[in-house]
Amino acid sequence: MQTSASSAQRALSVAALLAVIAGCGSDDNPYKPTPAWSGKKASIPAPPSLPSTPIKNGTDYTVYGAIHQLRSLIHSKDVTKDPISIVGYVIDSNIPRAPDCAVHKTGKKDPDNCNPEVPSFWIADTKDAKPDSKLKVRIVGWARNFAVVYDAMSKYMKLKPGEQPKEPITDDILNVQVPFPLPAVGAKVRVTGAYGAFKTVVSDMVGEPVGGVMALQKMDTLEPAAEPAHFAKPITPSP
Numbered sequence: 001m002q003t004s005a006s007s008a009q010r011a012l013s014v015a016a017l018l019a020v021i022a023g024c025g026s027d028d029n030p031y032k033p034t035p036a037w038s039g040k041k042a043s044i045p046a047p048p049s050l051p052s053t054p055i056k057n058g059t060d061y062t063v064y065g066a067i068h069q070l071r072s073l074i075h076s077k078d079v080t081k082d083p084i085s086i087v088g089y090v091i092d093s094n095i096p097r098a099p100d101c102a103v104h105k106t107g108k109k110d111p112d113n114c115n116p117e118v119p120s121f122w123i124a125d126t127k128d129a130k131p132d133s134k135l136k137v138r139i140v141g142w143a144r145n146f147a148v149v150y151d152a153m154s155k156y157m158k159l160k161p162g163e164q165p166k167e168p169i170t171d172d173i174l175n176v177q178v179p180f181p182l183p184a185v186g187a188k189v190r191v192t193g194a195y196g197a198f199k200t201v202v203s204d205m206v207g208e209p210v211g212g213v214m215a216l217q218k219m220d221t222l223e224p225a226a227e228p229a230h231f232a233k234p235i236t237p238s239p
Helices: 002-024 063-071 076-080 146-156
Strands: 084-093 121-124 137-140 188-196 198-201 204-207 213-223
Touching (some): 198 213
Antiparallel strands (some): 084 188, 198 204
């Protein structure tokens, strides 16, 4: 009796399933295709163009490449572990913005209320990049203050075109040679040094979390600037 009951239940289940299948193919609710949208088209912005600047040219990093690697969780050590070289154009310098109270020979103390920046210049991949560009690297550590820049500038001014200084001007505290010629806007340079988000110059902490900052060890001028570096007010060459 149980076997007959089970068979009857299975027969009813099969019949129900066949009824459902048959209902799916009925014409009570036929498929109706939806017509194409004829209203206003969606406004979709064009995809952003990816930078075409390479990470490196030979052994030298581009400014874009150095910043790209610095921001990378994987490649940041490639540019911060050891000194690197970056090639770019000087697009800004704070030499012309140095306050008058800081422009003097070495050996003279700045007034107590004189608070100049650390001598710096900024490089970018293109000559026409604006000073407010985010793709720029700050270069420090080539002169501890503007008095050192003053001494170097006053001696470099006496040189004839094409002439090299007989003795390099050295910052004896930082133990680096002051670049010749001094960095000026428009020059194309190769800078070599320690790169990172923060650097210390004597007792000043300099931070550039976006583009990074380099403590300079050496600078090569590949293309000179149209005009040499200068302070806001003319200075007199040293004897």
